[in-house]
Structure formats: C-alpha cells, structure tokens
Amino acid sequence: MEKLSLFNFLDYREYLLAYFDHRKAASPWYSYKVFGEGVGLDQSQVFRILQKQLHISKKALPRFLEYLKLEGREAEYFTKLVELGRSRRESETRCLFAEALALRGSKSRKLQDTQLELYSKWYYSVIRTLLGFVHVKDDYESLGQMVSPPISADIAKKSVQLLETLGLAKRDEEGFWTLTDLKLTTGSAYKNLQVHAYQSESMKLAMQSLELHTKELRDINVINMALDADAFRDCLAILSTARDEIRARVEKVENPDRVMRLASAFFPVAFTKVAKK
Numbered sequence: 001m002e003k004l005s006l007f008n009f010l011d012y013r014e015y016l017l018a019y020f021d022h023r024k025a026a027s028p029w030y031s032y033k034v035f036g037e038g039v040g041l042d043q044s045q046v047f048r049i050l051q052k053q054l055h056i057s058k059k060a061l062p063r064f065l066e067y068l069k070l071e072g073r074e075a076e077y078f079t080k081l082v083e084l085g086r087s088r089r090e091s092e093t094r095c096l097f098a099e100a101l102a103l104r105g106s107k108s109r110k111l112q113d114t115q116l117e118l119y120s121k122w123y124y125s126v127i128r129t130l131l132g133f134v135h136v137k138d139d140y141e142s143l144g145q146m147v148s149p150p151i152s153a154d155i156a157k158k159s160v161q162l163l164e165t166l167g168l169a170k171r172d173e174e175g176f177w178t179l180t181d182l183k184l185t186t187g188s189a190y191k192n193l194q195v196h197a198y199q200s201e202s203m204k205l206a207m208q209s210l211e212l213h214t215k216e217l218r219d220i221n222v223i224n225m226a227l228d229a230d231a232f233r234d235c236l237a238i239l240s241t242a243r244d245e246i247r248a249r250v251e252k253v254e255n256p257d258r259v260m261r262l263a264s265a266f267f268p269v270a271f272t273k274v275a276k277k
Contacts, residue, residue: 003069004018004019004022006070006074006077006078007074007077007104009081010081010100010104011081011085012056012078012081012082012085013049013050013052013085015078015081016049016050017050019068020032020035020050023035031043032044032046032047032050038063038067039060039063039064039067040060040063041060055082055085055086056082061079061082064078065078065079073103076103077100077103077104080096080099080100080103081100083096084096084097084100094120118162118166119198119201120201121159121201122198122201122202122204122205122261123147123151123155123159124159124162124163125198126147126259126261127143127147127156127159127160127163128163128168128169128179129259130143130146130147130259131160131163131169131177131178131179132178132179133255133256134146135176136160136176136177137175137176137177140153140154140156140157140160141153141156143156143160144156148212148213149208149212160177167180168180199263202261202263203263203265205261205263206220206263206265235266236266239264239266243262243264246262
C-alpha cells in the first residue's frame with residue numbers, strides 16, 4: 001500500500017482520517033476496532049479522534065507514532081501537529097504553527113508565515129483599510145495616530161511593509177500608498193488559526209473601546225436570553241442578514257472618515273443538561 005504523505009496535512013486528524021480511508025479502500029475488513037487495537041484505544045475513542053471530537057493524549061501519542069510507522073522528521077511533525085491541535089493559548093498556537101511549518105519544509109512556508117502574521121495584530125487590517133482612502137507617502141507618524149488606540153510610526157511603517165510583501169499595497173506614480181486588487185486567500189488547513197487570532201485580537205480591542213471611546217462613538221451591549229434550538233437558529237439567521245445589510249450600506253460610502261470594526265459575540269453562557277448533550 002502506497003504511504004500517504006503526512007506533510008500534505010496541517011491537521012493531524014485529517015491525516016488520520018485519510019489514513020483510515022486509505023486502509024479501508026485497500027482492505028474492506030479494516031475498521032475502527034482494528035485501528036483501535038493497533039494504537040491501544042477503544043474503537044469509540046478512535047472514531048471521536050478522526051471526527052475531531054477528541055485529541056490524542058500524551059500517553060497514547062507514542063503508540064500512534066509506532067502504529068503509523070512515523071520516524072525522524074515525520075514523527076516530530078506529527079507530534080507538533082498534535083500539540084498544535086491541543087493548544088488553547090494564542091501565543092503558543094502561533095509558535096507551534098511556525099515550528100510545524102519549519103518541519104514541513106520551506107516550499108510554501110514564507111507565504112503562510114506572513115499570512116499568519118497579518119491576522120496576528122488587529123492594526124494590520126486597520127492600516128490596510130486606511131490606505132484605501134487616506135493619502136500617505138512616508139508620514140507614518142500621522143498614519144499611526146489615526147489608529148485608535150494609536151500605534152507608533154515604526155509599527156505603522158512595518159504594517160505597510162507587510163501589506164506590500166503580501167501584494168496588498170503598493171506605491172502609485174506619485175509615491176502614495178494605495179491598495180492593490182489582490183485579495184488575500186488562505187487554505188482551509190490553517191485558516192482557522194488565522195481566524196482565531198484575528199477574533200481574539202478584535203475582542204480585546206472591543207474591551208479597550210469601553211475605556212477609550214464615548215458612547216456616541218461606539219455601541220456595545222450585552223443581553224442574556226433563554227433560547228431553544230429553533231430560536232437559536234433563527235437568531236443566527238437574523239445576525240447573518242444584519243451583517244449582509246451592513247455590508248451593502250458600507251459599499252455606498254464615498255467619503256469615509258473612520259474605520260469601524262464590528263466584533264459581535266453571540267455565545268452560550270449556560271446550558272441545561274439536556275441542551276448540553
């Protein structure tokens with residue numbers, strides 16, 4: 001049986017599922033039970049791991065490496081992906097992701113690393129939006145002061161340089177920074193890491209806004225509500241429609257004078273036992 005390349009995956013559980021399907025296609029008798037016996041786990045545990053409902057424990061990890069016949073750099077890479085999957089701290093996640101890319105190889109590392117960096121700081125995308133309607137050459141001090149809360153001239157300059165590296169910004173004939181038509185696209189394998197970092201930074205920024213901005217300049221409200229599953233789905237649909245309407249209105253703006261960020265948070269804070277199941 002031809003061996004799957006682990007380095008084609010950035011999620012170890014997607015690799016395990018592909019491995020299982022590969023074995024199953026070659027040998028119809030292959031099952032979760034057989035897989036489980038090979039790694040010393042119950043078949044239900046193997047199923048939950050492959051369905052991304054459970055992570056491999058530190059105790060079970062060596063058995064997986066042996067069963068999958070992973071050695072050397074492959075073993076290191078698989079171990080790093082497991083650690084990455086279990087990580088919950090943003091700083092640790094970014095570090096582990098960079099280490100995993102280093103083990104994976106340099107073929108596509110540069111672009112992926114810079115993309116991850118773009119979403120790691122809240123002000124990068126703010127600078128990008130500002131360049132769409134503010135005329136800036138080399139006055140990074142003024143550019144940084146436009147951001148709220150303000151950033152230094154050095155950070156503003158590095159932000160613009162990052163956008164240029166990604167092909168998202170360029171100088172026009174007069175030397176002013178402008179946006180390109182290039183849209184940043186990300187692979188699904190590591191998109192979740194970027195989204196997580198971006199959302200985390202945005203939530204922190206919303207908290208700062210409570211202290212920095214008066215009520216006339218922001219709108220932050222918190223309500224608790226008792227819902228059932230149907231009402232929850234309806235609320236999600238309402239929120240989605242509202243976001244679409246906001247986007248449509250924003251597209252009509254001709255002379256913007258500020259950059260706003262909408263960071264909505266609609267999340268559970270309590271469950272009954274029945275609902276939680």
